[in-house]
Amino acid sequence: MPDLPDWVLKHKKKGVEIQERGEGNYYAYKITSKWDPEKGRPQKITEEYLGKVVKGKGIVPPKHKRKRKVEAVLETGNVQLLKHVFEPLEEGLKEEFPDSFQTILSMAALKLCYSSPLKNMKMHHETSWSHRVWSQASLSRNTFTERLREWGRNHGGRLRTYRSLLDDGDNIAIDLSQVFSESENIDWLEAGHNVLKEHRKQLQLLLIYNLSQHVPAFLKLLPGSIRDVSSLENAVREAGLEDALLVFDKSFWSGDNLDELEGRNLGYLAAIRRNAKMLETEPETAYEDYFSWRGRYIWYRSYSVERGVVHHFLDKKLRAEEENSLLQRIEDGKEEPETLEKKRDRLGTLALLTNRDFDSESAYRLYKQRDEIEKAFDGLMNTLEADKSYMQDREAIQGYMFVQFAALYAYSRILGILREKELVSKYSVRDVLTYLSKVYRVTVGGDLTSSEVPKKTRDMIEKLDLPITQNLR
Numbered sequence: 001m002p003d004l005p006d007w008v009l010k011h012k013k014k015g016v017e018i019q020e021r022g023e024g025n026y027y028a029y030k031i032t033s034k035w036d037p038e039k040g041r042p043q044k045i046t047e048e049y050l051g052k053v054v055k056g057k058g059i060v061p062p063k064h065k066r067k068r069k070v071e072a073v074l075e076t077g078n079v080q081l082l083k084h085v086f087e088p089l090e091e092g093l094k095e096e097f098p099d100s101f102q103t104i105l106s107m108a109a110l111k112l113c114y115s116s117p118l119k120n121m122k123m124h125h126e127t128s129w130s131h132r133v134w135s136q137a138s139l140s141r142n143t144f145t146e147r148l149r150e151w152g153r154n155h156g157g158r159l160r161t162y163r164s165l166l167d168d169g170d171n172i173a174i175d176l177s178q179v180f181s182e183s184e185n186i187d188w189l190e191a192g193h194n195v196l197k198e199h200r201k202q203l204q205l206l207l208i209y210n211l212s213q214h215v216p217a218f219l220k221l222l223p224g225s226i227r228d229v230s231s232l233e234n235a236v237r238e239a240g241l242e243d244a245l246l247v248f249d250k251s252f253w254s255g256d257n258l259d260e261l262e263g264r265n266l267g268y269l270a271a272i273r274r275n276a277k278m279l280e281t282e283p284e285t286a287y288e289d290y291f292s293w294r295g296r297y298i299w300y301r302s303y304s305v306e307r308g309v310v311h312h313f314l315d316k317k318l319r320a321e322e323e324n325s326l327l328q329r330i331e332d333g334k335e336e337p338e339t340l341e342k343k344r345d346r347l348g349t350l351a352l353l354t355n356r357d358f359d360s361e362s363a364y365r366l367y368k369q370r371d372e373i374e375k376a377f378d379g380l381m382n383t384l385e386a387d388k389s390y391m392q393d394r395e396a397i398q399g400y401m402f403v404q405f406a407a408l409y410a411y412s413r414i415l416g417i418l419r420e421k422e423l424v425s426k427y428s429v430r431d432v433l434t435y436l437s438k439v440y441r442v443t444v445g446g447d448l449t450s451s452e453v454p455k456k457t458r459d460m461i462e463k464l465d466l467p468i469t470q471n472l473r
Contacts (some may be wrong), residue, residue: 076437319348
């Protein structure tokens, strides 16, 4: 046998033989010996192959004998679904924010999956599939504020991204909400009241929701005191819409606002307060017909008024619930007995006024869609307080709300999938993301493998029948 290099020779010991095969390739074998009586001498027996001798590493066992070390367990299914639903939005983001669109999408996904405040983003990114899907995302705490300002300053990029989600003729809902802040650097902050009647500085947040596509399509921050028709018209114009239907709740109701809308030739579908003078108060028998909505039967009628057409609805189940509640307040001395007679015909009703041509069922369904977006947006806004320190000026808060918008977009698309599969009553968006978080990718010895999918998650995946989930089954 030729002389072995020192780094190989040190592995040659009792019971170990080193063989050279080809130039510079050394292999170790476990050997023993047995007395051969016929030959009258010991006979070498090779028991097993130990592995290749590698400089600096020693004897490296063959793959099937190596201890497989679990290096990472990554939550995968939830992020894969979000990557799928982000696709239409990603097209616009990639065009307008080529250097940072992955950061926006990753932040939005982590908001949805983990309700993550900004300070925990990097940790969630590294322990989920997010860092594989959006590998160029930059989630360092040291750069967050400047990133938010960068997106906030890029008004044109945000606006063109929004416009990519809208087509002229889409039905839209517009909602105004408040964002409260104690920052001394945001000049749009103006005094207002929150739901607890506390006097705090606030911004107005205007959201356009595309009812035709079931997704949010525009977000704009306004000074705290603005709540008039001109701000709505400006938003519609910025969004690039020429012919849109605006859907409002009762908080926007006023004769002056409706006059402004009609003066600007804007179509609307507006909820009317139950005590509005234009409404007819008729008994249940006046309602002409009914339709089914989410397991309830909604009776309806319509009639013309000076401003347009009123679609009047009665939910008899809701009427019974409200009547019981009112009777309880009367029993408790919180309402006068005669209140029941005054309010009886209004209980369980909803009235919508429109200056456009609608049948009653279509008007009702359009209005009810806006409830979904309000609930989703309220949930996402819960993390705003935790991130207050990153938003000390107008540009930073505009950038932050752009991330919230992306999260809301994904939420709405998942909700749309549940609605299409008629699974809204069985699963919430939060349920879907939680179940899918149980689908893991595991890195073992440098190899990536899939974990066993729990039965409940498997059942949900089968029902959703999403292309992105085919390889998770």
